Amino acid sequence: MDVCKTIDEIRGVIKAYKKEGKSVGFVPTMGALHEGHLSLIQIAKEQSDVVVVSIFVNPEQFGPNEDFENYPRELQSDLDKCESEGVAAVFAPNRDDIYDEKKFIRIEVDELNRNMCGGSRPGFFEGILLIVNKLFNIVEPDVAVFGQKDIQQFLIINQMVKEFNHEVKLLMAPIKRANDGLALSSRNKYLSNEEREIAPGLYRTLTYIEKQIRGGVDTPKLLLDHQKSELEAKGFKIDYLNVFDKKTLQPAKVLKKSEEYILAGAVWLGKTRLIDNFLIEL
Structure with missing residues (x-):
């Protein structure tokens, strides 16, 4: 399994896959992987030749009083789980690899973020679209898999794919639950x-x-x-x-x-x- 820290590294790995005619499945995550994430990886494996997982705690989707600093970070454990699932490559960049010190261009969302999670988390979906747009441009996947638990996220990303003409097929995986019904998170x-x-x-x-x-x-x-x-x-x-x-x-x-x-x-x-x-x- 390739572990890539920079954009150039992951682009080189994916270029090699595509030169071999392999289709790329992609599962973007913030790490702290659990059975729900692993189910996304399994679906991506079924739908593509190789699977790439990104692990990046995206600061742009956290509000000023949210849990960015405390969000679980378990990179080695995550890498072990990815390798066990047969992931071909993991992209685990640092913040400076993804974002410049100053950003001049942002993405705005209209209407679709006014209710549900967007209603109480201003800027949340703009931050998600910013990172997912970047990751789609870097990885250029054929298929990307997201979970139903974050259904508003999925539907807004799906709209972005349509409006920005990303050449990727999106799949929504069912919610993975504990035995007592609690959605895994x-x-x-x-x-x-x-x-x-x-x-x-x-x-x-x-x-x-x-x-x-x-x-x-x-x-x-x-x-x-x-x-x-x-x-x-x-x-x-x-x-x-x-x-x-x-x-x-x-x-x-x-x-x-x-x-x-x-x-x-x-x-x-x-x-x-x-x-x-x-x-x-x-």
Whole structure:
């Protein structure tokens, strides 16, 4: 497995792959790899000849009071996991390799970032698009795999691919969960033992709401309000809990047959932010 620290190194490795006629699958990550990330790698392996994984904690997607400095960094462990999964190359650059000291050009997002995670994290998706755009230009993958847990991210990146004419096929992998339903996340490491016992409550809440919607509830406001109160009573602080139109990412007040929706929630449990979602097609 090649481990590349610079842009020139990874470009040289990928140029060699492509000279051999190999297709490149790509899994961009911030490291602290868990079974969810490994499932993305496995899908990329199925869809391409060689897999490249990037490991880079992107400062541009963290707000001033967020956890950039404390975000888990476990490079050697991540490299071991990548090698075990048969990854061909890992791109693990330093900040100075990716960003100049001063940036003159930025990417803006309109409408698609107003709700869900974008509503409470200004600049978050602009930072994600900046790094993903850079990585696509550096790696030039044929296929890139992202997880459904970050569904708003996937849909916004998909829009960027269309509007910027990136020649890459995007795939969205299902959410990988613990046995009790909690969506796997690198930030789950922040949970205390007591919080970890409570954390699957978000998944159970979404499961209940989904069942009610599939059972005929088409104006979910009262249902959602009640479930927010239930979560708060268990110790969660609500960022959002709502049903969103999959195309526009706007809250859906009335649900219609033959439409696709995202039932999504983000909550705080102590110092840990948890997100989860279900896709619902009526």
